Amino acid sequence: MTAFRSVAVIGAGAWGTALATMAARAGRNVTLWARNAEHAARIQSSRDNPRLPGVRLAPDIVVTSDLAAASRAEMLLIATPAQHLRGAVNMLASYLTKPVPIIACAKGIEHGTHKFMTDVIAEAAPHAQPAILSGPSFADDVARGLPTAVTLAARDDALASSLVQALGSPTFRPYHSTDIRGVEIGGAAKNVLAIAVGIAVGRKLGASAQAALTTRGFAELTRLGRALGARSETLTGLSGLGDLILTCASPQSRNFALGLALGRGEQPPAGKLAEGEFTAPVLIELAASQGIEMPVSEAVASILGGRSTIDAAISGLLTRPFKAEE
Ligand SMILES: NC(=O)C1=CN([C@@H]2O[C@H](COP(=O)(O)OP(=O)(O)OC[C@H]3O[C@@H](n4cnc5c(N)ncnc54)[C@H](OP(=O)(O)O)[C@@H]3O)[C@@H](O)[C@H]2O)C=CC1
Numbered sequence: 001m002t003a004f005r006s007v008a009v010i011g012a013g014a015w016g017t018a019l020a021t022m023a024a025r026a027g028r029n030v031t032l033w034a035r036n037a038e039h040a041a042r043i044q045s046s047r048d049n050p051r052l053p054g055v056r057l058a059p060d061i062v063v064t065s066d067l068a069a070a071s072r073a074e075m076l077l078i079a080t081p082a083q084h085l086r087g088a089v090n091m092l093a094s095y096l097t098k099p100v101p102i103i104a105c106a107k108g109i110e111h112g113t114h115k116f117m118t119d120v121i122a123e124a125a126p127h128a129q130p131a132i133l134s135g136p137s138f139a140d141d142v143a144r145g146l147p148t149a150v151t152l153a154a155r156d157d158a159l160a161s162s163l164v165q166a167l168g169s170p171t172f173r174p175y176h177s178t179d180i181r182g183v184e185i186g187g188a189a190k191n192v193l194a195i196a197v198g199i200a201v202g203r204k205l206g207a208s209a210q211a212a213l214t215t216r217g218f219a220e221l222t223r224l225g226r227a228l229g230a231r232s233e234t235l236t237g238l239s240g241l242g243d244l245i246l247t248c249a250s251p252q253s254r255n256f257a258l259g260l261a262l263g264r265g266e267q268p269p270a271g272k273l274a275e276g277e278f279t280a281p282v283l284i285e286l287a288a289s290q291g292i293e294m295p296v297s298e299a300v301a302s303i304l305g306g307r308s309t310i311d312a313a314i315s316g317l318l319t320r321p322f323k324a325e326e
């Protein structure tokens with residue numbers, strides 16, 4: 001398998017900027033693509049991105065809005081919001097003339113189609129070798145070089161392994177896998193569950209409730225995962241349980257922070273992307289289509305959709321019939 005020398009990161013938000021920094025630290029030649037030319041030029045000259053304040057970009061990272069130039073990299077990482085991933089890959093596809101790994105770094109499920117990120121990539125870019133990178137990793141931590149471990153999955157184990165070799169460093173440890181679907185389910189569902197746990201914490205329901213809700217959330221994530229063919233070691237691994245633990249326990253998470261504000265009856269933080277808000281309705285549609293119960297996610301979707309108050313949703317969860325633990 002070829003050694004990947006160059007990497008382009010598509011999407012210059014917090015995560016794209018952190019990923020570019022991570023790839024540079026791993027020794028790759030890195031291009032960071034921003035859709036806005038002015039934005040790209042400003043980051044290129046200031047070496048600072050307001051979407052990830054306080055992080056200085058390494059001098060050799062090239063920031064550009066030239067998609068043709070970015071598309072020439074030997075490996076592409078897509079770090080747009082999940083609902084914009086198809087649009088970004090559609091634009092990219094017209095420049096791709098040979099097989100190239102395209103790694104989805106967004107966490108979500110596409111509205112309307114119920115498709116996961118690697119399926120969207122495969123549809124939008126026939127030359128792509130789709131892969132997914134996901135796990136407990138706050139952009140700020142990764143950019144600062146704090147120790148982080150994630151899962152990187154591709155259909156072909158040799159490809160997954162060589163992508164790991166290209167991106168890994170002593171502070172960023174990707175573990176390779178071929179369970180693409182398992183990785184995608186964990187990343188998408190944990191954001192919705194983190195909103196639920198944030199709400200419980202905001203309502204001051206206590207540390208016991210926080211642990212119970214996180215655990216029952218994991219039970220429903222696992223049910224859906226099994227139904228869709230995910231492996232249990234993936235669901236209990238970094239991209240599943242690992243990311244759930246991180247996101248359900250830290251106000252640093254935008255999803256948790258959204259729930260926290262809702263639980264406290266406050267305005268949610270403005271201008272912060274909380275993917276769980278967009279994933280919740282499509283996650284429960286997908287679960288329903290598989291005959292899978294996801295009561296915690298359903299409660300989140302009902303609250304966000306204005307179909308339930310927070311108190312009614314909490315009461316609904318607590319008065320469900322007693323049952324065997326599974
Ligand atoms: N932040 C984090 O800690 C982590 C985030 N993720 C995931 O990464 C994804 C992106 O999150 P994050 O970077 O934090 O979000 P941000 O809100 O910080 O940034 C999103 C970026 O995507 C760009 N963008 C939006 N729409 C398009 C489009 N159609 N084409 C190209 N670029 C577009 C925006 O551009 P513009 O600046 O012009 O608006 C912006 O730069 C999410 O799915 C998130 O779950 C995963 C792990 C960690």
Ligand SMILES: O=C(CO)COP(=O)(O)O
Nearest residue numbers: 135136137138253254255
């Ligand atoms: O995915 C993340 C950590 O793994 C980032 O979480 P938030 O999107 O909730 O901030």
